[in-house]
Amino acid sequence: MSVEAPVKKFAIKDYKSDLHNDWCPGCGDFGILTGIQMALAQLNLDPDKVAVFSGIGCSGKTPHYIKAYGFHTLHGRVLPVATGARLVNSDVTVIALGGDGDGYGIGAGYFVNSGRRNVDMAYLVHNNSVYGLTKGQASPTLSKGKKTKSMPEQAIQDGINPIAMAVAAGYTFIARGYALEPKHLAGIIAKSIEHKGAALVDVLQTCPTYNDLYTKEWYEGADLPEKRSRLYKLDETGFDGVVHDVTDEQEIVAKKAAAVVKSYEKEPIPIGIYYQAELPTYEDALRQRIPSLAEKALIDIDVFHRDTEALLEAMR
Ligand code: SF4
Ligand code: MG
Secondary structure: OOOOOOOOOOOHHHHEOOOOOOOOOOOOHHHHHHHHHHHHHHOOOOHHHEEEEEOOOHHHHHHHHEOOEEEEOOOOOHHHHHHHHHHHOOOOEEEEEEEHHHHHHHOHHHHHHHHHHOOOEEEEEEEOOEEHHHOOEEOOOOOOOOOOOOOOOOOOOOOOOHHHHHHHHOOOEEEEEEOOOHHHHHHHHHHHHHOOOEEEEEEEOOOOOOOOOOOHHHHHOOOOOOOOOOEEEHHHOOOOOEOOOOOOHHHHHHHHHHHHHHHOOOOOEEEEEEEEOOOOOHHHHHHHHOOHHHHOOHHHOOOOOOOOHHHHHHHO
């Protein structure tokens, strides 16, 4: 009689590294880190099967604090590195993350092209409207006319709308979370990981050191006479961003249009899933073109000892 070994149940502590964390006290990045660790525990993912990639910025330190494989890459370059890792080893859950300056500024070209490519991975953006690591300059998400305490003058260029950009680029899962609601954020992150395709989670993140506009109190609406939150949850309003019939182009267009309209709501700001559609991924297309990839991951294929004579002959 064979006895099956019990499935190991991972807990949040299994994803915590013992490295010293040097984020400023009260930074919203702590909430995002907790949200990621809670999501990994919810999905019971083996830390040995998770790889977390980051760009440069305060958010770039996140992989150091997660017990899983990690790679702190270059400014704006997290998506191509994460894409390469995912395509080489499809057995690993790939999470890419970075800041708003990193991803929507220098990394904007990769941001757009990763959407249309639809590689199966989750991309989390710590969106605090400033370049925190370099002393709080205005980032691409700060609106025209705004001035944080780290800026000598108001911004004279407008901010971008990352949700609308993600819709246009072709991301198949688009959501927004809030760093100081890690439980709600964890649910969104778990869904972004479970989604088969390119997922963007734009996370509104407080930076108490440099951004005195979008603070915890501002999000709570402490300055408003009615003291109501400046955030609301899409799923509590009956909003349904999920495409139920992906063969119906009209439904896809209608759901994308609804997501863009929601993305322009300012006060209160919607959080939750704006749009989701299960469409063929880049990996699906690769497996069709190269059938051996359907049998094993590229990392398990001996690409160095192939007989290339016939190919070279054909090119002569
Ligand atoms: Fe967080 Fe801002 Fe400090 Fe960076 S500078 S660690 S984003 S509070
Ligand atoms: Mg930033």
